[in-house]
Amino acid sequence: MNPSSSGRPSLGGEALLSLGMVLLGAFVVWQGSLVKAAASYSGIGPGLFPGLIGSGLSLIGLVLGWEALNGGWRAMPDDETTHQDADWRAFGLISLAVLLHMLLVGWAGFIIASALLYALIARGFGSTRPGRDLVIALLISVPVFFIFTRGLGLNLPAGWLTWGA
Amino acid sequence: MKITQATRRLAAALASSALLFTTPCAMALEAVKILAPAAPGGGWDQTARSMQRALQSGDIVKRVTVDNKPGAGGTIGLAQFVTSSKGDPQTMMVTGMVMIGAILVNGSPVNLTQVTPLARLTGEYEVLVVSAASKIQKLSDLTALLKANPGSVSWGGGSAGAPDHLLAAMIAKSVGVDPTKINYIAHAGGGEAQAAILGGHVTVGVSGWGEFAPQIKAGKLRAIAISSEQRLPDVKDVPTLKEQGIDVVMANWRALFGAPGISEAQKAELVAAIDKAVKTPSWKETLDKNEWTDLYLSGDAFKKFLDAEQPRIAEIVNTLGLAKK
Amino acid sequence: MDTFTALMSGFAVALSVQNLLLGALGVTLGTAIGVLPGVGPALTIALLLPATANFEPTGALILFAGIYYGAMYGGSTTSILLNTPGESATIITAMEGNLMAKRGRAGPALATAAIGSFVAGTLATIMLTIAAPAMVEVALKFGPAEYFAVMVLAFVTVSAVLGNSPARGLASLFFGLTLGLIGLDSQSGQPRLTLGIPELLDGIDIVIVAVGLFAVGETLYVATYLNRIADKIESVKGSVWMSKSDWARSWKPWLRGTAIGFPFGAMPAGGSEIPTFLSYAAEKKLTKHPEEFGKGAIEGVAGPEAANNAAAAGMLVPLLTLGLPTGATAAIMLSAFQQYGLQPGPLLFASEPQLVWGLIASLYVGNVLLLILNLPMVGLWVKLLSIPRPLLYAGILVFATLGAYGLRNSWFDLALLYGIGLVGFAMRRYDIPVAPTIVGLILGPLAETQMRRALAISQGDATVFLTQPISASVLAITAAVLIVPRLLKRRRLPEPTLLPTDAPWK
Numbered sequence: 001m002n003p004s005s006s007g008r009p010s011l012g013g014e015a016l017l018s019l020g021m022v023l024l025g026a027f028v029v030w031q032g033s034l035v036k037a038a039a040s041y042s043g044i045g046p047g048l049f050p051g052l053i054g055s056g057l058s059l060i061g062l063v064l065g066w067e068a069l070n071g072g073w074r075a076m077p078d079d080e081t082t083h084q085d086a087d088w089r090a091f092g093l094i095s096l097a098v099l100l101h102m103l104l105v106g107w108a109g110f111i112i113a114s115a116l117l118y119a120l121i122a123r124g125f126g127s128t129r130p131g132r133d134l135v136i137a138l139l140i141s142v143p144v145f146f147i148f149t150r151g152l153g154l155n156l157p158a159g160w161l162t163w164g165a
Numbered sequence: 166m167k168i169t170q171a172t173r174r175l176a177a178a179l180a181s182s183a184l185l186f187t188t189p190c191a192m193a194l195e196a197v198k199i200l201a202p203a204a205p206g207g208g209w210d211q212t213a214r215s216m217q218r219a220l221q222s223g224d225i226v227k228r229v230t231v232d233n234k235p236g237a238g239g240t241i242g243l244a245q246f247v248t249s250s251k252g253d254p255q256t257m258m259v260t261g262m263v264m265i266g267a268i269l270v271n272g273s274p275v276n277l278t279q280v281t282p283l284a285r286l287t288g289e290y291e292v293l294v295v296s297a298a299s300k301i302q303k304l305s306d307l308t309a310l311l312k313a314n315p316g317s318v319s320w321g322g323g324s325a326g327a328p329d330h331l332l333a334a335m336i337a338k339s340v341g342v343d344p345t346k347i348n349y350i351a352h353a354g355g356g357e358a359q360a361a362i363l364g365g366h367v368t369v370g371v372s373g374w375g376e377f378a379p380q381i382k383a384g385k386l387r388a389i390a391i392s393s394e395q396r397l398p399d400v401k402d403v404p405t406l407k408e409q410g411i412d413v414v415m416a417n418w419r420a421l422f423g424a425p426g427i428s429e430a431q432k433a434e435l436v437a438a439i440d441k442a443v444k445t446p447s448w449k450e451t452l453d454k455n456e457w458t459d460l461y462l463s464g465d466a467f468k469k470f471l472d473a474e475q476p477r478i479a480e481i482v483n484t485l486g487l488a489k490k
Numbered sequence: 491m492d493t494f495t496a497l498m499s500g501f502a503v504a505l506s507v508q509n510l511l512l513g514a515l516g517v518t519l520g521t522a523i524g525v526l527p528g529v530g531p532a533l534t535i536a537l538l539l540p541a542t543a544n545f546e547p548t549g550a551l552i553l554f555a556g557i558y559y560g561a562m563y564g565g566s567t568t569s570i571l572l573n574t575p576g577e578s579a580t581i582i583t584a585m586e587g588n589l590m591a592k593r594g595r596a597g598p599a600l601a602t603a604a605i606g607s608f609v610a611g612t613l614a615t616i617m618l619t620i621a622a623p624a625m626v627e628v629a630l631k632f633g634p635a636e637y638f639a640v641m642v643l644a645f646v647t648v649s650a651v652l653g654n655s656p657a658r659g660l661a662s663l664f665f666g667l668t669l670g671l672i673g674l675d676s677q678s679g680q681p682r683l684t685l686g687i688p689e690l691l692d693g694i695d696i697v698i699v700a701v702g703l704f705a706v707g708e709t710l711y712v713a714t715y716l717n718r719i720a721d722k723i724e725s726v727k728g729s730v731w732m733s734k735s736d737w738a739r740s741w742k743p744w745l746r747g748t749a750i751g752f753p754f755g756a757m758p759a760g761g762s763e764i765p766t767f768l769s770y771a772a773e774k775k776l777t778k779h780p781e782e783f784g785k786g787a788i789e790g791v792a793g794p795e796a797a798n799n800a801a802a803a804g805m806l807v808p809l810l811t812l813g814l815p816t817g818a819t820a821a822i823m824l825s826a827f828q829q830y831g832l833q834p835g836p837l838l839f840a841s842e843p844q845l846v847w848g849l850i851a852s853l854y855v856g857n858v859l860l861l862i863l864n865l866p867m868v869g870l871w872v873k874l875l876s877i878p879r880p881l882l883y884a885g886i887l888v889f890a891t892l893g894a895y896g897l898r899n900s901w902f903d904l905a906l907l908y909g910i911g912l913v914g915f916a917m918r919r920y921d922i923p924v925a926p927t928i929v930g931l932i933l934g935p936l937a938e939t940q941m942r943r944a945l946a947i948s949q950g951d952a953t954v955f956l957t958q959p960i961s962a963s964v965l966a967i968t969a970a971v972l973i974v975p976r977l978l979k980r981r982r983l984p985e986p987t988l989l990p991t992d993a994p995w996k
Contacts, residue, residue: 017920021661028668031683035675036486041316041348042945046675049938050682053671057664063657075654076921090713094887095908098706101891102904110895117891118884124713125880136881140888148896155232155899204898205536211825235898237691244688270679271691319947325679350634350943351677356814356821360758363812366633367947379813379834454829487679 014068021061028054093124109159114141194438196228199421200250200258202242204235211455212286212419213259216439219448225441238267238326240275247275250424254431257283261419262328265478269488270326281423281432282471284439284463287452288416289373291332291392292403296365297385304390304409307369308340315346321358321367325351326487328417329358329371332392334481335413336406344484362386373417374400375456392416397458418460420467436463497619500847504855509552513852516553517859520560524576525568526893531561532818539826547830548845552852554826555806558819559611559856562762562799563864566603570791571596571874572886574705578696579762579798581928582770584704586783586790593786596872597730602740602788603795604864605732609741610748610796611857614803617752618810619850625804626811629757634943635954637759639964641937644764646968647771648933653784653923662922665913666930669694676939677946689902698894699931702907703924705890707914709883714915717879730869740792743773747796754797755804758816759940762801763932769793803853810834810846 032050067073097120104113118137119130127133148156197220201213210233217229234242239260250256258280268276295301301310311318315337322329330351334344350367352358359377362370363385370377370386374397380386381403388403392415396405406413423435442448443461452459462470482488503509523534535554542550565577570587583603590599617625632640652659672683673693684690732740747769754760754768773789774780783790808814813834815821827834832842839846874882894907917924948954956962 013916014920017916021665024668025664028671028683032671035680035682040678040942040946041949042677042942043950044942044945046678046680046682049934050671053664053667053934057661057668060657060661060664064661067657073655073658073920077654086714087718088714090717091710094710094713098887098891098904098908098911102901102908105891105895105904106899106901110892114888114891118888121709121884121887122880125717125883127878127880133881133884137884137888140885144888144892155230156896157899205533210536233898235692236900237688240691241688241898241900270674271681271688273688316949325674325677348946348949350946351679353676356758356808356816359812359814360630360808360816361633363814364630364633383813385812454831455825456828 011068011072014073015065018061018065018068021064022058023061025054025056025058025061028057030054090124090126094121097121097124105159106157107159109161110156111138111141111145111161112159114144194226194255194434196230196255197226197435197438198230198232198256200232200234200242200246200256202234202236202239202246202258202260202264205233207235209239209259209261209419215448215451215455216259216286216421216442219442219445219451220438222447223441223445225438225445237271237273239264240267240271240273243268243277243280244273244275246422247279247425252426253424254427254434256424257421257435258423259419260422262417262474262478265475266326266328266331266482266487269479269482272488277422277471277475279425281425281427282468283421283423283432283436284443285418285420285460285467285470286439286443287457288418288460289375289458290397290416291328291371292374292377292381292388293336293390293406294362294370294372294377294381294386294388295368296362297387298365299368299387301369301389302387304404304406304411307389308336308411310368311337311342311347312340315342316348318348318369319367320347320349320369320371321352321361322349322371323352323358325349326482326485327351328373328415330485331478331481332413332415333371334485335415336411338481338484339411339413344481345486359386378456416458416460439463493619496843496847497851499844500849500851501854503548503844503848504552504851509549509848509852510855512549512553513556513856514859516556517560517563517856517863520557520562521564521567521860521863522560523557524561524564524566524580526576526889530577530818531558532822534561535819535822535826539822539829542826547827547832548848550830551823551826551845551849552856554823555849555853556856556859558802558823559799559853559860562802563604563607563860566607566795566798567600567864567871568889570599570603571871572705572882572889573708574886574890575700578700578932579766579801580795581696581700581704581763582766582794582925583791583798584700585770585925586787589784589786590788590791591786591875595786595788596875597868598732598736598788599786599791600868600871601732601865602736602792604861604868606740606744606747606792606796607799608857608861609744610751610800611803611860612854613745613748614752614755614800615850615853615857618803618806618853622807622811625753625756625807626814629753629760629808630812631960632757632759633958634940634947635958635961636964637757638937638940638944639955639961639968640764641933641940643964643968643971644767644933645937646971647768648926648929649771652926654921658920658922659926662917662924663926663930666699666927666932667934668930669699669927670931670934676935677942687902689900693935694906694931695897695903696928696931697897698903698907699910700928701890701893702910703914703917703927705886706907706911707918707924709887710911710915711918712879712883715919730872736788739777739779739788742776743769743789743793744796746772746776747793748800750793751797751800752804755801755816756807757804758808758814759936760801760804761817762798762805764936765797765801766794767929767933769797806853810838810849813838 028050032047035047097117101113101117115134115137119133122133145156199213201210203209213231217231220226220229234245246258301307320333330349333347333349337347338344358370361367377386381388390406390409391403392406394414423432534557565580566583568574568576569580569584570591573584573588575581575584587599672690674691675682750769751765754765770790773793774783777789805816805820808816809820815824894903897903944954
């Protein structure tokens with residue numbers, strides 16, 4: 001990201017988010033117009049609120065977009081954290097961890113997926129001891145698994161470790 | 166950790182209650198999984214867990230597990246059951262009349278004809294109530310109002326497309342009022358509808374007998390009709406719709422279905438297990454405690470019932486314009 | 491006094507060794523499940539029902555009441571320490587509570603939450619003891635028009651959570667309203683914004699949104715922007731305990747929170763979330779330290795925590811006096827009563843006095859037990875914050891994903907959690923407050939439903955909101971909240987300390 005002279009992190013991001021709001025609002029209005037209005041004595045169908053809320057969202061998006069293009073959003077905090085460079089590697093590792101967990105949990109099972117999630121996120125935060133992280137992860141996920149499945153009679157996938165069945 | 170102690174105690178309690186009835190008998194099935202397409206605690210889940218206890222207490226099936234798959238009126242669970250349990254003779258799913266409506270309302274790509282009907286277990290009749298202070302004394306007072314101005318009668322009940330809604334539409338239709346003209350106010354489950362009726366905010370309430378029974382017994386609500394064929398033995402003073410000239414009978418039934426594509430022999434085996442389970446003291450006790458009406462019907466008789474029930478429900482859902490597409 | 495003797499005999503029941511143990515087990519279990527997002531008291535009680543079938547009813551109900559109260563306590567602990575609300579009623583607590591924790595004041599935050607919950611729980615139980623029958627008559631007068639008026643009032647006071655910039659606060663609020671639209675429309679049964687995805691038909695669970703925005707968004711943000719800066723979280727700054735000024739700043743919010751929470755709990759469609767918003771708004775208006783709001787003001791923890799516990803007690807009013815469940819937990823407790831062949835309602839007080847008064851007495855006892863359990867734990871909980879960042883945040887995400895996945899064992903909910911987490915990350919980056927999103931998500935669907943119900947019953951006559959006395963007065967109060975401060979400002983009078991924000995509940 002390119003810090004501008006005024007010390008603002010990214011006017012581009014602000015403009016982009018504003019545009020996103022305008023588009024999301026328009027999408028909501030459009031979806032609302034597709035809802036079949038069932039006859040009702042209230043005189044208000046299910047399409048009215050999507051129309052109102054979508055319009056509101058677009059309108060706020062426009063206001064924020066105008067602000068972004070005219071000196072940036074108002075009353076932004078100006079502390080040292082906003083001047084930091086982003087660590088996209090950490091961001092990517094954590095995203096990977098969550099998405100991998102999503103793919104694995106139903107297949108490899110809750111314990112394995114959660115242990116991996118834990119170790120990867122710790123890595124994302126700069127931990128250099130994957131072995132220790134995995135042990136801690138198991139100390140959390142194994143009891144949780146048994147509390148759920150044995151104690152509460154709920155189901156969490158056992159996956160590759162089939163002692164839960 | 167304290168929680169593990171608590172759960173161990175709980176597990177012990179569970180185990181001991183399962184050990185109460187250990188009459189050894191021929192074990193036909195090793196393990197069965199019951200899918201409850203609803204969150205724990207709801208009617209379908211309670212049915213699944215009661216059936217689990219009954220099957221295990223009678224030593225009919227050694228190991229029974231309950232799986233919850235809630236969402237979209239049960240149609241998410243149904244879709245999973247149809248695709249991933251195909252041909253599996255060791256799975257069953259709890260479902261009921263509500264799902265026929267939900268399939269249509271949600272535009273579900275799968276439906277009940279794709280699964281194997283096993284047995285209808287229980288049911289609950291619907292009851293029409295007004296607040297004790299209401300001017301409406303009997304059903305004819307209500308139908309007179311309805312005929313004069315359908316909009317002036319607000320019906321309080323469960324979600325749109327639920328049995329409560331469908332019954333209101335059927336009643337309107339049978340007195341010659343356009344069912345799409347009823348002023349139905351949908352409520353989330355639990356006490357929301359009851360509060361609206363007790364507070365006099367809606368004209369009439371419609372819901373399962375069990376939900377209103379305490380208020381009726383306490384005299385806070387007046388029951389003006391019940392949707393059973395005959396008066397119920399334990400509530401003799403509530404007249405049926407039928408005897409008041411409205412030819413509508415409706416029970417919100419719950420049933421067990423088998424996976425798609427299982428053989429006749431596999432189906433017979435499951436039906437035999439359920440036949441045994443409903444005779445266990447555990448099941449009888451469940452019916453008693455929950456005030457569920459025993460509507461047991463298995464095998465072909467259940468299939469025949471379904472063949473008549475499905476089009477009847479579908480027709481009213483379509484009339485109301487609730488079906489998707 | 492009749493009530494008094496009845497209550498005393500109730501204490502005799504509640505203080506028996508067996509019931510005391512069950513109460514202790516209940517509050518411990520409740521605290522534990524309150525800590526886990528996604529596992530709420532309703533679910534726990536539902537799953538315990540079969541196991542307690544052979545219990546004696548009084549004991550079982552004492553156990554369940556303990557779980558319910560305990561969950562409210564446990565939920566606030568994770569809100570404050572980990573910014574991961576365990577229950578939807580503790581979301582607002584996460585706002586100021588977690589900021590306090592970040593400034594090294596986790597101890598006082600946890601203490602004011604625990605003591606506030608105790609004070610509110612005890613006062614609300616007293617109100618339950620003396621005012622239950624009268625309360626319920628008033629509560630039933632609330633129909634759709636009245637509820638809509640209350641929602642309007644809640645929306646107006648919401649401006650208190652909007653943050654630094656009204657435009658960004660509104661953007662967040664409207665984003666929440668948009669999320670609230672997703673799913674089957676409650677009145678017509680038509681799907682809205684579901685894009686043909688069946689998993690979206692039931693709408694998006696509040697737990698997923700809260701955990702996604704708070705926990706996942708926060709984790710992504712800290713890893714991306716803050717991790718290279720030296721660890722700034724000071725686990726303990728100053729005393730772990732509440733200082734004299736903390737006490738002075740807490741006791742009024744506790745009382746106000748109780749006054750707001752209890753009636754809401756007693757209303758059939760009140761719930762325990764809205765009173766926490768209103769309490770927060772009231773405290774922000776009334777505080778002598780407005781500069782601290784948004785940085786960790788103790789009033790912002792004390793008030794909402796008291797409100798949610800008082801609402802929890804309020805819920806028992808319609809349940810015991812009418813057999814009316816006003817929430818998921820109440821519905822399950824009702825089926826627990828029915829399991830033992832008991833019918834809650836006016837007859838219950840006459841037919842089973844021992845049980846009712848035993849239950850009420852056990853609520854007093856439960857509150858004491860919770861305080862005993864929680865206060866010494868404060869020191870231990872605070873140590874959680876000294877866990878190194880990698881391990882702490884990894885743990886938070888294990889619980890966050892468990893909460894989302896455990897709802898219905900669906901990978902879709904995990905995808906949703908990550909997606910909302912990305913939104914939370916962007917919001918955090920660009921200083922868009924997240925609380926208004928939650929407020930919009932909860933209030934929006936309620937307001938729309940009540941408005942359409944009211945209009946359907948009146949057959950499209952919009953004057954219904956003004957002709958019903960309760961609705962009209964609530965709307966008048968709302969107008970006063972909007973207009974009076976402005977008029978006063980125009981006259982250049984100092985801001986009055988007696989704003990009518992909390993007047994209707996006094």
